[in-house]
Amino acid sequence: MSVHLRAEGLACAVGNRVILRDLRLDVREGETIGIVGPNGCGKSTLLRVLAGLRAPTAGHVHVGGVRLHGLGSRQRARKVALVAQEQDLPADLLAGEVVALGLTPYRSPWNGVGPRERAAVAAALAEVGLADLADRPVEQLSGGERRRVLLARGLVQRTPLLLLDEPTNHLDVRHQLHLMRLVRRLGRTVVLALHDLTLAATCDRVLVLHEGRALPLAPPGEALAPAVVSAVFGVDAIPIRHPVTGDTHLLITPLHPESAP
Ligand SMILES: Nc1ncnc2c1ncn2[C@@H]1O[C@H](COP(=O)(O)OP(=O)(O)OP(=O)(O)O)[C@@H](O)[C@H]1O
Numbered sequence: 001m002s003v004h005l006r007a008e009g010l011a012c013a014v015g016n017r018v019i020l021r022d023l024r025l026d027v028r029e030g031e032t033i034g035i036v037g038p039n040g041c042g043k044s045t046l047l048r049v050l051a052g053l054r055a056p057t058a059g060h061v062h063v064g065g066v067r068l069h070g071l072g073s074r075q076r077a078r079k080v081a082l083v084a085q086e087q088d089l090p091a092d093l094l095a096g097e098v099v100a101l102g103l104t105p106y107r108s109p110w111n112g113v114g115p116r117e118r119a120a121v122a123a124a125l126a127e128v129g130l131a132d133l134a135d136r137p138v139e140q141l142s143g144g145e146r147r148r149v150l151l152a153r154g155l156v157q158r159t160p161l162l163l164l165d166e167p168t169n170h171l172d173v174r175h176q177l178h179l180m181r182l183v184r185r186l187g188r189t190v191v192l193a194l195h196d197l198t199l200a201a202t203c204d205r206v207l208v209l210h211e212g213r214a215l216p217l218a219p220p221g222e223a224l225a226p227a228v229v230s231a232v233f234g235v236d237a238i239p240i241r242h243p244v245t246g247d248t249h250l251l252i253t254p255l256h257p258e259s260a261p
Helices: 044-048 073-077 096-108 115-127 143-155 173-185 224-231
Strands: 003-014 017-028 032-036 058-063 080-083 161-165 188-192 205-208 235-241 249-255
Touching: 003 044, 003 188, 017 044, 017 058, 044 080, 044 161, 044 188, 073 080, 073 096, 073 173, 080 143, 096 115, 096 143, 096 235, 096 249, 143 161, 143 173, 205 224, 224 235
Parallel strands: 032 188, 032 205, 080 161, 161 188
Antiparallel strands: 003 017, 003 058, 235 249
């Protein structure tokens, strides 16, 4: 399968502080990649760079062989969509109107939303289980419903590359599993930052960020090996195979029992 997303020699800084250095990433078309790492390690910063919204301090990002940071915003928005962690939504917009914003890269400035666009918005809302909420003002939605509306906006942008920053935040367990199944089913290349290591273990490969560097992109069993989880997160992790599904779950406990709260 061909490489869809490539980063080479990438460095990211916030102000004078270097957050990530010398990062290399080759993501194949259709892969689902989980990014994990402790709070503040640079997951959101990296996603913003991969989305072309923040310039790297060194290195390049190529999407489909094209250098991302050289593109105009409309061209870029047809290649990559980012669903960021916290986004303020205008309170009086309806959920369907927020989703329709994802169609902006395809619309001429003065065109309204036609039947095809409405159908696309309805389909995206149905994908995230919110088919009935298109006409609800976003201020009346719960935290989890808002997250799903933002995901629908990312889906409707129909980019071949989708970047999701902690998309399972605020979601109940059923919707977390639904989201992971949904992203696998899309057939798009998806890179998502996750805190839940068991959810990350369902991705094709996992990128672990630690102390300003990325460990090599690897299958979950290798990337989330107990020794790695201990070193990076300071906890013990015991992989357990689910007796029915065969999936691997990580049992997480404090590294030193006496440090437990
Ligand atoms: N605008 C900013 N000004 C100064 N520092 C910032 C800014 N944005 C982020 N940082 C710092 O950059 C570092 C990386 O932040 P980032 O949000 O990328 O981490 P993260 O891994 O996504 O964190 P979390 O898991 O807590 O969401 C953090 O130390 C953060 O405090």
